[in-house]
Amino acid sequence: MFEYIIGTVEYVGPQYIVVENNGIGYQIYTPNPYAFRKGSEREKVYTYLYVREDANILYGFKTREAKMLFEKLLTVSGIGPKGALAVLASADPGQIIRSIEGEDEEFLMKFPGIGKKTARQMILDLKGKFKEFQTEPEGLSVEAGENGERRELKEAILALEALGFTQREIGAVLPELKKADLSAEQYIKLALQKLAK
Missing domain, CATH: 2.40.50.140 (Nucleic acid-binding proteins)
Known part of the structure; x- marks a missing residue:
């Protein structure tokens, strides 16, 4: 609608x-x-x-591609809106797509509420159905951004600024954040833990 x-x-x-x-x-x-x-x-x-x-x-x-991936996840038996949202909150869309195409069950099972059966179902239902994503449009690439920062980390930094943290405060925890390979939400949680100390 x-x-x-x-x-x-x-x-x-x-x-x-x-x-x-x-x-x-x-x-x-x-x-x-x-x-x-x-x-x-x-x-x-x-x-x-x-x-x-x-x-x-x-x-x-944020992007049409993320919405399209959400819609595709809803077609998988055992995944509802909350489950699909949790998957998208846990990894970059490009990572999700590559894990499905590569039949990486172990990676898929890291998502909240996704067990071995559902991971297999995701691969069975969705593998080969991402042709419209193959050009790596905006929102799907997991390549490093400016200054070598991943897109997820850049999103997390913007979110921390929106929460009122200064660049100095964010800069103090940034080296530790850069060591991790996380989703934007996980970067934010980690940063808040470090900033609370």
Whole structure:
């Protein structure tokens, strides 16, 4: 129903963001809410409307490719919206796709709620169905960004700044963060642990 919503990010929380558009605040669940900056105007959020008997729930993503991957994950038996969101929160879309194409069950089983049976089902249902992703569009590449920083780390830094941490504070924990290979959400959690000490 909705391809995307463009508006002002009014709230950023642990599970969802609120985007205001024309006087309406949309509650949108997203894999990494802290990738969005509170107060950001003209923010485009690619959305998926999940309809069930007792509620209509909006899920949102930074890129169209992440949304498309979410939709594909929903076609796998045993994976619902919450499970698909947890998978996308745990790894870069490119890593997820490569692990499915490479039949890497061990990697897939690292995701919350994904056991051996579901990992096999993901491979069975989705392998070979990512042709539209092969060009590595924006949002799928896991190559290092500027200054050698991975995209996930750059997202985490932006999120920490949005939470009010100074560049000096972030810089103090950055060397330890660079040693890890994590999702943006995991980088944020690790940074908060270090900053709390």
